[in-house]
Amino acid sequence: MITPQLTQLAYRLGTINQFKTNEVGQNRFVYSPTWIDAQKQLIKWGLELRFQVNVDDFGTTYLDIPGTTEPKNVIATGSHIDTVAQGGKYDGLYGVLGGLQSIENLVAAFGQPKKTLRLISFSEEEGSRFPDTFTGSKHYTGQPVDLNMQDPAGIHFDDARKSAIANLMLPGTNHELPQLPATFTELHIEQGPRLINQGLQIGLVTAIVGQRRYTVTVKGIANHAGTTPMNDRADALQQAVDLILALRNAAHQLKPDLTFTVGEMHISPNTSNVVPGLVTFTIDCRNNDEAVLDRFEHIIHQIVETPAAAKISSSVNRWAKSNVTHLDDQLAQNNQLLADQLGLKSVQLASGAGHDSQIMAKVTRTTMIFVPSINGISHAPEENTSQADLLRGVELLSASLHQQAY
Amino acid sequence: MITPQLTQLAYRLGTINQFKTNEVGQNRFVYSPTWIDAQKQLIKWGLELRFQVNVDDFGTTYLDIPGTTEPKNVIATGSHIDTVAQGGKYDGLYGVLGGLQSIENLVAAFGQPKKTLRLISFSEEEGSRFPDTFTGSKHYTGQPVDLNMQDPAGIHFDDARKSAIANLMLPGTNHELPQLPATFTELHIEQGPRLINQGLQIGLVTAIVGQRRYTVTVKGIANHAGTTPMNDRADALQQAVDLILALRNAAHQLKPDLTFTVGEMHISPNTSNVVPGLVTFTIDCRNNDEAVLDRFEHIIHQIVETPAAAKISSSVNRWAKSNVTHLDDQLAQNNQLLADQLGLKSVQLASGAGHDSQIMAKVTRTTMIFVPSINGISHAPEENTSQADLLRGVELLSASLHQQAY
Incomplete structure (x- = not known):
């Protein structure tokens, strides 16, 4: 000893x-x-x-x-x-x-x-x-x-x-x-x-754990926060909020110990009286089961790439991957x-x-x-x-x- | 003529x-x-x-x-x-x-x-x-x-x-x-x-229209995106997402022509592999009925100040107001x-x-x-x-x- x-x-x-x-x-x-x-x-x-x-x-x-x-x-x-x-x-x-x-x-x-x-x-x-x-x-x-x-x-x-x-x-x-x-x-x-x-x-x-990192890009149309009616907006931030919520729920449903983090987010033009026209956010997800990460990657693409409101488009790009x-x-x-x-x-x-x-x-x-x-x-x-x-x-x-x- | x-x-x-x-x-x-x-x-x-x-x-x-x-x-x-x-x-x-x-x-x-x-x-x-x-x-x-x-x-x-x-x-x-x-x-x-x-x-x-602007502050705890289990997080960004969604739905339910804009958002530390510990976002809301703006202000306080997860707290501050x-x-x-x-x-x-x-x-x-x-x-x-x-x-x-x- x-x-x-x-x-x-x-x-x-x-x-x-x-x-x-x-x-x-x-x-x-x-x-x-x-x-x-x-x-x-x-x-x-x-x-x-x-x-x-x-x-x-x-x-x-x-x-x-x-x-x-x-x-x-x-x-x-x-x-x-x-x-x-x-x-x-x-x-x-x-x-x-x-x-x-x-x-x-x-x-x-x-x-x-x-x-x-x-x-x-x-x-x-x-x-x-x-x-x-x-x-x-x-x-x-x-x-x-x-x-x-x-x-x-x-x-x-x-x-x-x-x-x-x-x-x-x-x-x-x-x-x-x-x-x-x-x-x-x-x-x-x-x-x-x-x-x-x-x-x-x-x-x-x-x-x-294996980990993968993605960036999701949501493109809408920047516009005046006072003069643009709610039903005529292409608000990139509100769409980003919907996507993050759907992704979080999907991650939890897939496997509770799959970590899901949106750590970084950028809003443009990022001014209180302008409807955001462009939002990007990152996803960091990790697990000790490579198949779970594969499955979640498929779900990310499904959720992000499903067409939402008119004049809004979203895409996702994986920029880091390390296996279990x-x-x-x-x-x-x-x-x-x-x-x-x-x-x-x-x-x-x-x-x-x-x-x-x-x-x-x-x-x-x-x-x-x-x-x-x-x-x-x-x-x-x-x-x-x-x-x-x-x-x-x-x-x-x-x-x-x-x-x-x- | x-x-x-x-x-x-x-x-x-x-x-x-x-x-x-x-x-x-x-x-x-x-x-x-x-x-x-x-x-x-x-x-x-x-x-x-x-x-x-x-x-x-x-x-x-x-x-x-x-x-x-x-x-x-x-x-x-x-x-x-x-x-x-x-x-x-x-x-x-x-x-x-x-x-x-x-x-x-x-x-x-x-x-x-x-x-x-x-x-x-x-x-x-x-x-x-x-x-x-x-x-x-x-x-x-x-x-x-x-x-x-x-x-x-x-x-x-x-x-x-x-x-x-x-x-x-x-x-x-x-x-x-x-x-x-x-x-x-x-x-x-x-x-x-x-x-x-x-x-x-x-x-x-x-x-x-009358307009009011607020800043919502969500305080959680910044932590490692890989080593912090999902059920042990105080993720300020996920809480902000929940608040924005609840506020958006409440605004729409109150009056469809009440404009509701989250135009500005700041995330700290804003790094892909760190759970956000602090998020602030603005609310710009406008309507031609002052009573609607009063009612929505009450709802904002209710939603933001209702205690959510442990170790997370949220507050709201109005910094601009002009009447109808x-x-x-x-x-x-x-x-x-x-x-x-x-x-x-x-x-x-x-x-x-x-x-x-x-x-x-x-x-x-x-x-x-x-x-x-x-x-x-x-x-x-x-x-x-x-x-x-x-x-x-x-x-x-x-x-x-x-x-x-x-």
Whole structure:
């Protein structure tokens, strides 16, 4: 039984989270000054603790404790170091520093492992600077990433990448892309309220939901709010309201756990005394059953494309799709048994958010461990997890890595 | 029977509408360079035609043909010279130049009138530069106007007013506020589709609708679109959709000609993958029956303030109100008889838009004459009226002024 050093974890979380911009919350955009400070600090800790440190071409950092008898058999853990805009203190970073803590504890208690233990700090997952997500894990697993994409300031990904990585090449650091691991375990905050609401301490992730995003465009005719009779309007906003209601009801009827979100809406001309002539709104829908998402896509087209009032037309465009990812059943099962042994109340669940694990799962056996999020809040400065729950996650991860690597 | 000189009206409309900014459409904001050019051009035409020209402290311009036997009995016509942003070529301006044409024609045909004929070009009606409307007619009729209000660039109304008016004091121009007229007739485009849809040529305005504007605020909790279960959301946008639908249905049930417009809507944070935490939307409602507006205001409060889902609250705030204005029945009746004599198909109707006439009606007998708007479009560059219909309006106005002043 390992006793994680809570104060050290809290100290390290605090150290990284103090690399701040002038913005509210955490703003560690990939390759930005705060990101460089954070990844460099992690490398320094790794070198101090005598990990073998590798940095790849994208700035993803790998801290290895080589195995004694099976050094090429790698048991990996980790997450990403970047954040969303005005993000919280735990998303991504907890999986990186919790993984570091677990490996440090294991080596201190049991010495060098038989298999290599690896902590991975992926360069980027959130898509908060460039118009792509998971670029760290995509690069590691051999998926293509467009080096020419630009951030809002017009800076090319490739230029930002090169100048940032030059800062990470401290003495003792290797520049290479390591081989893929045999397993990958990602420790993460849940980002939702299920664990906290049910009084549970651990979530064992069996799948990451598939998600699709659409934009619906409703075209009517802008006109004077006073002089246009009600029966002679082509009001794009009222039609949008009807569509959103019909879509929401259809989603609920299809499957109650199909998430349906209209998060973004634009009204034109958006003036109180003009009947709206053009409205667009987004649909974000997610589920762990791909067939449900297929069926709902069909329903979206039916509802949106059914002709409504005269002079109004609606259309829908899907602009993002990621399929359901099934994680490794055996690893989740093993972790649930370990949680039981540690007296931790756990549940198997699907993740409603995307994670590096969905990229890693394409190339290796992958699992995730969730800890509770207070009030279910994430991607916001209010994102929080109790110190006790942070500790429990590290405790279970340590047990899992021990079981696999020793 | 007067034959209006169409080509001269078209020439004058074209001359004023050529005083343009770089923006789309007409942008004659009060006291701006295009507004100065327009009002100055009108003064020049007035001086050439030997009108007595007065300019008051707000820049409203009065062109008088003094009466022979009853010079203090003033029969006035006119409208405003300013426009909305990206406005059309006829709103306001047609009433000014159509009035000029009518008086010019009458004097040419019949000589000096018994009563004084007055053309008024109000300085401002649209509220497109400063946060108040009808400031021209308000000043003329003795209503207070805040001289300290500022435009978006921080320029004070009083400073803009003074420097603009200095440009209007051409030789032969008097600076004074004339006495109020005995009657006021405003010629205007309908700005709606009723005349054109019914194949009519003239609208005789019996009332100007009362209007009220509200903002509804819906507060929920912003949260992750993937990790927040559907039954644990406080989605401000879905609640706003429910409210808009309930309000729309209630408005229709209360009175089908009660106009109900949600023209402006703001969603926060307005990101596709975040459940909206805050939504505001406006309500613009108008009717010619004040009791209907009172009743609907009560219903709005009932619907908005009824507690809905947990963790969601809604409130409503009224920020604008103007009461129903009843115009002069006798003047409208006289004009309808004149229209019949001229063979013009007419109808009595209420105006869904506000006009200077609602201010003038507080102090003098007031009526309006509408001509058809093609496709009912106004406050837009596409605003249009056929040359034949522009001519018919001037024809009826001339007959009405002749009946009253000769």
